[in-house]
Amino acid sequence: MAQARIAAAAGTQRQRVRHWSLGDPLLWLQIAVVLLLCVLIVYPAAILLKRSFVADDGTFSWVWYLQAYTNERNLWAIINTVIVATGAAALAAVSGTLLAWAVVRTDMPGRRLVEMASIVPFISTSFIGALAWILLGSPETGLINQLWRFLGNEDALINIFSLEGIIFVIALYEMPFVFLLVGGALRSMDPALEEASLASGAGLWRTTTRVTLPLVLPAILASSLLVFVLAAEQFGVPAVLGTPARIRVLTTSIVATNTFYPPQRGLGAALCVTLLVIALVGLWLQRRMLAGRSFTTVGGKGSQPRRVALGPFRWVMLGICCLYLLLAVVLPFSTIFLSSIRTLWTADFRWEQFTLANYHWILFEYPTTVRAIRNSLFLAVVGATVTILLCALISFLSLRTRLPGRNALDYLSMLPLGFPGVVLAYGLLQVWINPPLVLYGTVWILFIAYLTRYLPIGVRATSATLVQIHQELEESSLSCGANWFQTFRRVTLPLLKPGVIAGWILLFIAFSRELSASILLYSPGNEVLSVVLYDLQQNGQFREISALAFIQIAASIVLVLVAKWISRLDRTPEG
Amino acid sequence: MTEGGSEGLVVQRLVKRFGAVTAVDDVSFRVASGEFISLLGPSGCGKTTTLRCIAGFERADGGRISIDGAAVTDAATGLFVPPNKRNFGMVFQSYAIWPHMTVLDNVGYPLQVQGKYPRRAIREQVLEKLATVGLTGLEQRYPTQLSGGQQQRVAVARALIMEPKVLLFDEPLSNLDAKLRERMRFELVEIQGKLGIPAVYVTHDQAEAMVMSSRVIVMEGGRIAQEGVPEHIYAHPKSRFVADFIGLSNFVRAELCDRGANGTWLVQSPLGRHWCSGEGAHRPGEAVLLAIRPERISLASEPFVEGASFAAELQSRYFLGPYSEYFLRVGEQVLRAQSNAPLSVAIGERLYGRIRPEHCQIVAGGAEAAEPDG
Numbered sequence: 033m034a035q036a037r038i039a040a041a042a043g044t045q046r047q048r049v050r051h052w053s054l055g056d057p058l059l060w061l062q063i064a065v066v067l068l069l070c071v072l073i074v075y076p077a078a079i080l081l082k083r084s085f086v087a088d089d090g091t092f093s094w095v096w097y098l099q100a101y102t103n104e105r106n107l108w109a110i111i112n113t114v115i116v117a118t119g120a121a122a123l124a125a126v127s128g129t130l131l132a133w134a135v136v137r138t139d140m141p142g143r144r145l146v147e148m149a150s151i152v153p154f155i156s157t158s159f160i161g162a163l164a165w166i167l168l169g170s171p172e173t174g175l176i177n178q179l180w181r182f183l184g185n186e187d188a189l190i191n192i193f194s195l196e197g198i199i200f201v202i203a204l205y206e207m208p209f210v211f212l213l214v215g216g217a218l219r220s221m222d223p224a225l226e227e228a229s230l231a232s233g234a235g236l237w238r239t240t241t242r243v244t245l246p247l248v249l250p251a252i253l254a255s256s257l258l259v260f261v262l263a264a265e266q267f268g269v270p271a272v273l274g275t276p277a278r279i280r281v282l283t284t285s286i287v288a289t290n291t292f293y294p295p296q297r298g299l300g301a302a303l304c305v306t307l308l309v310i311a312l313v314g315l316w317l318q319r320r321m322l323a324g325r326s327f328t329t330v331g332g333k334g335s336q337p338r339r340v341a342l343g344p345f346r347w348v349m350l351g352i353c354c355l356y357l358l359l360a361v362v363l364p365f366s367t368i369f370l371s372s373i374r375t376l377w378t379a380d381f382r383w384e385q386f387t388l389a390n391y392h393w394i395l396f397e398y399p400t401t402v403r404a405i406r407n408s409l410f411l412a413v414v415g416a417t418v419t420i421l422l423c424a425l426i427s428f429l430s431l432r433t434r435l436p437g438r439n440a441l442d443y444l445s446m447l448p449l450g451f452p453g454v455v456l457a458y459g460l461l462q463v464w465i466n467p468p469l470v471l472y473g474t475v476w477i478l479f480i481a482y483l484t485r486y487l488p489i490g491v492r493a494t495s496a497t498l499v500q501i502h503q504e505l506e507e508s509s510l511s512c513g514a515n516w517f518q519t520f521r522r523v524t525l526p527l528l529k530p531g532v533i534a535g536w537i538l539l540f541i542a543f544s545r546e547l548s549a550s551i552l553l554y555s556p557g558n559e560v561l562s563v564v565l566y567d568l569q570q571n572g573q574f575r576e577i578s579a580l581a582f583i584q585i586a587a588s589i590v591l592v593l594v595a596k597w598i599s600r601l602d603r604t605p606e607g
Numbered sequence: 608m609t610e611g612g613s614e615g616l617v618v619q620r621l622v623k624r625f626g627a628v629t630a631v632d633d634v635s636f637r638v639a640s641g642e643f644i645s646l647l648g649p650s651g652c653g654k655t656t657t658l659r660c661i662a663g664f665e666r667a668d669g670g671r672i673s674i675d676g677a678a679v680t681d682a683a684t685g686l687f688v689p690p691n692k693r694n695f696g697m698v699f700q701s702y703a704i705w706p707h708m709t710v711l712d713n714v715g716y717p718l719q720v721q722g723k724y725p726r727r728a729i730r731e732q733v734l735e736k737l738a739t740v741g742l743t744g745l746e747q748r749y750p751t752q753l754s755g756g757q758q759q760r761v762a763v764a765r766a767l768i769m770e771p772k773v774l775l776f777d778e779p780l781s782n783l784d785a786k787l788r789e790r791m792r793f794e795l796v797e798i799q800g801k802l803g804i805p806a807v808y809v810t811h812d813q814a815e816a817m818v819m820s821s822r823v824i825v826m827e828g829g830r831i832a833q834e835g836v837p838e839h840i841y842a843h844p845k846s847r848f849v850a851d852f853i854g855l856s857n858f859v860r861a862e863l864c865d866r867g868a869n870g871t872w873l874v875q876s877p878l879g880r881h882w883c884s885g886e887g888a889h890r891p892g893e894a895v896l897l898a899i900r901p902e903r904i905s906l907a908s909e910p911f912v913e914g915a916s917f918a919a920e921l922q923s924r925y926f927l928g929p930y931s932e933y934f935l936r937v938g939e940q941v942l943r944a945q946s947n948a949p950l951s952v953a954i955g956e957r958l959y960g961r962i963r964p965e966h967c968q969i970v971a972g973g974a975e976a977a978e979p980d981g
Contacts, residue, residue, distance in 0.1 A: 509720075
């Protein structure tokens with residue numbers, strides 16, 4: 033017993049190399065990074081919280097919360113947020129689990145094709161999906177409804193401008209998170225667990241419901257809670273689908289408080305805190321689910337999971353899976369493409385309607401787009417580079433040193449996960465709009481917002497790689513006489529390269545289409561691509577939107593392919 | 608143990624705690640120049656932590672470590688020389704060969720980071736060390752293109768090139784297959800012998816420790832259980848733990864009856880009344896534990912004429928090639944014996960055993976359940 037404990041203690045301690053003293057430059061670096069993160073994350077949050085409790089006359093007051101929870105419009109925004117988040121989570125959980133099971137555990141044909149569902153979020157955002165679905169499902173002009181009427185019906189078949197429409201589109205594009213997580217759990221499950229059930233006399237149905245599903249239930253719950261949080265944080269989809277139907281959610285209400293004159297900052301802050309609490313509760317629950325995940329699976333053996341023979345039903349299953357790809361990828365993307373090269377949006381196709389004028393206008397005639405492309409590219413390239421280097425440093429400091437405060441560092445860097453983009457932006461706005469340092473009105477406030485918002489993604493990418501690098505690779509460098517900087521530069525950083533590149537691409541994609549923080553922080557001259565899309569949608573310029581959206585989708589596909597190519601390069605041994 | 612000359616590696620009263628757990632508890636030893644010692648013990652005994660304190664990857668909470676009289680760690684004064692300033696060569700369990708560097712860069716790294724050697728000089732040095740470990744011609748390869756044994760040699764060459772003051776090995780052979788492992792044992796000892804510097808070798812493999820070391824330090828629970836030359840530890844284990852960990856042992860409960868000459872005792876055990884040996888203070892009437900090596904039990908189908916023999920029932924027999932494994936029942940006691948003498952006794956029949964007093968050792972470690980070592 034005692035020996036086991038010693039071994040355990042020694043095991044955990046062996047993860048760390050560096051020792052510290054006050055003369056250690058690393059210690060000062062650590063302090064600097066912690067302070068930076070405090071300024072980036074903790075300070076805006078504190079300002080926001082304070083703002084929500086201070087009345088216009090500067091005294092402590094509950095007035096903003098009173099307004100948030102008693103005003104009918106605001107109350108409905110809260111209720112709608114919960115409905116949208118719950119609905120999207122439930123829909124994503126059911127469809128994602130079904131797809132994951134079909135791909136991993138059945139003999140359904142075309143599994144590789146369906147597996148492409150997992151890269152959907154990298155290709156398109158739910159915001160672009162929503163724009164496409166307006167073209168498909170708006171009651172009057174939507175393509176599906178036009179066809180429906182063409183077939184002799186009076187009313188519209190679907191109305192995308194509804195709560196159901198919002199839930200549908202969000203679930204469509206966040207579902208891959210469930211698909212990936214549940215698929216991973218199903219894949220790593222020890223097939224012996226199911227075989228034991230079959231050997232005990234339980235049939236396929238009982239084995240699936242009594243053994244398989246309970247084992248992956250934590251993964252299902254955790255991933256659907258993640259979808260819940262992501263849906264609650266959504267700004268783009270409810271903004272474009274909810275506004276025409278006067279459906280408000282928290283994010284759109286928060287942005288609305290900022291467009292009033294004078295801005296209702298106190299009310300906005302109270303709504304922000306409310307949304308923050310919803311997101312944090314969701315994430316807290318999700319972490320608890322994942323903490324209990326250990327019992328599920330992981331034998332570490334590359335055993336092939338048993339596949340269920342579906343018989344003729346496998347074609348039905350393939351149909352269901354293809355329906356998803358149709359709704360999430362084929363229909364919206366082809367709609368966007370068609371819309372982008374036409375002069376009119378009707379179900380009645382004629383050759384003379386086809387044109388490249390939309391592309392010409394968006395790329396050369398509309399000055400805002402040119403600026404926006406430049407700004408977005410700058411933010412994506414420079415922002416992703418700075419962020420990933422900071423992330424590598426944070427991973428190194430928190431995983432490979434024994435400096436005081438490294439736990440705080442780890443915690444701080446994960447904190448933005450709980451911050452919806454709108455809330456983060458609202459906080460940053462309060463901080464950087466006043467002297468001494470006025471960043472509002474420059475591109476740097478967007479830079480800070482992106483860096484902060486996506487810090488957790490970058491740190492996860494670099495930490496996951498660092499953990500896989502055996503500690504002894506760095507220790508041997510030290511024992512060879514290299515100092516920590518030589519070790520970091522010549523051993524740690526080169527070995528981190530795959531993680532850094534993968535993280536950089538993830539960040540690049542995220543930075544190049546961020547909307548919910550940008551919508552509050554952009555200023556004339558500092559527009560970014562997603563903001564231009566949003567503005568054009570307000571003007572109803574859907575053909576121009578389609579052209580821009582198509583460019584964005586095409587660029588994303590190229591990037592994803594490049595990322596795959598690079599990761600394949602890294603897997604083959606060098607030389 | 609710490610007195611004497613200041614030459615070599617000296618570890619004095621080393622203490623290392625992890626939270627509430629004391630991983631290394633008051634460990635002292637000395638390794639002279641050219642000496643090869645092993646720290647041997649099960650996982651969690653503190654052997655690796657001790658090595659890491661010597662290398663400088665762990666900061667000792669107490670004690671002093673010095674090389675040729677110069678301290679590298681001294682808890683009393685707070686002195687701590689970081690690992691990169693110690694010039695101790697270390698070979699890691701995972702080899703820790705950098706996958707993004709060629710063999711040439713891996714081995715040349717210790718010289719490169721010093722920044723005072725021209726490329727050509729480094730290359731010459733590397734080629735020389737690669738020749739020493741038998742890797743000539745592989746300097747342009749990447750580690751992924753090398754076998755486990757070759758990677759191991761790269762790790763050794765890298766530790767040698769810095770002309771270290773001490774060589775440290777952290778279970779370097781545990782990832783190799785059995786045949787290669789045996790060959791590498793001799794090679795490592797040979798290389799170290801030429802250098803004439805102290806070497807500390809951590810392992811949980813008792814055979815490895817005994818083959819390679821001039822001295823073995825057996826550790827248990829963060830403390831030194833026994834220290835000595837391999838032959839002595841094997842023949843005279845001080846405790847049940849050491850007897851159990853090094854080689855195979857039968858453990859038999861006994862009661863001391865009378866003291867004989869030269870540290871021998873007359874005891875009463877399930878094997879009857881016989882003589883055994885044991886150092887340390889004992890009193891007649893005391894309950895003790897006897898450790899008996901299986902190969903030290905002589906077997907015969909007739910009672911021995913000379914010395915005390917005991918009668919037993921043959922329970923089972925297994926043929927292993929060089930010798931056979933016998934399980935004998937003596938009353939409640941089951942004994943394991945190894946013998947290569949031909950013996951025509953059927954299962955269930957009676958046979959006779961004999962143990963010389965010098966092969967029957969009184970050990971510390973409690974007189975609890977005495978079962979044959981499986």
